[in-house]
Amino acid sequence: GQQVMQIPQYQHVQEGEDFTTYCNSSTTLSNIQWYKQRPGGHPVFLIQLVKSGEVKKQKRLTFQFGEAKKNSSLHITATQTTDVGTYFCAAPYNNNDMRFGAGTRLTVKP
Amino acid sequence: DAMVIQNPRYQVTQFGKPVTLSCSQTLNHNVMYWYQQKSSQAPKLLFHYYDKDFNNEADTPDNFQSRRPNTSFCFLDIRSPGLGDAAMYLCATSRDSLARGDEQYFGPGTRLTVT
Incomplete structure (x- = not known):
């Protein structure tokens, strides 16, 4: 079936x-749409993009x-442990x- | 204030013993979804209800059934759980069509263990 491919995995x-x-x-x-799932949590909606070439920012996150x-x-500038x-x-x-998508698991070393 | 509520949060059932997971929502959304998420994998859509209309994914096993008796509640029935059905089951809602731009609200999930 139709799929969305996502990289990297980790x-x-x-x-x-x-991070991108x-x-x-x-x-x-x-x-x-983009979602974030914390370890042990459920997916939480971050943002939705609709228009061709659209760019949206949420603080350090750029979509x-x-x-x-x-x-x-999705690009995160200056990652934090959160x-x-x-x-x-x-x-x-x-x-x-x-x-x-398969998801990208982000870990951040302090 | 919880908007999508799932009970129980953890469920243990025996191999082959029917189990029901429940979901309720206070958002009055038209659409309710059930996803299966296995460890380190993406959520996989099992089926959804648009109001009373049931929409099954083609690859959802017959072992999985769903009921939506009213707008607020939706149930996932697993008729004969196998070991491979152990997973997190996520309920979600959306006001209307995702293709029209509505977002999904997820519940906290029910983690199912099959012994």
């Missing part, structure tokens, strides 16, 4: 370093949606069939 950084995770789809997406609406990225968790991109196929 990322280990030193506190203060930057990428998602790619073979089909054009109506929108893409981008590609011009063709097939790829997206950023630890797994970041998932997710996109709806059909109306409510949400497909999640």
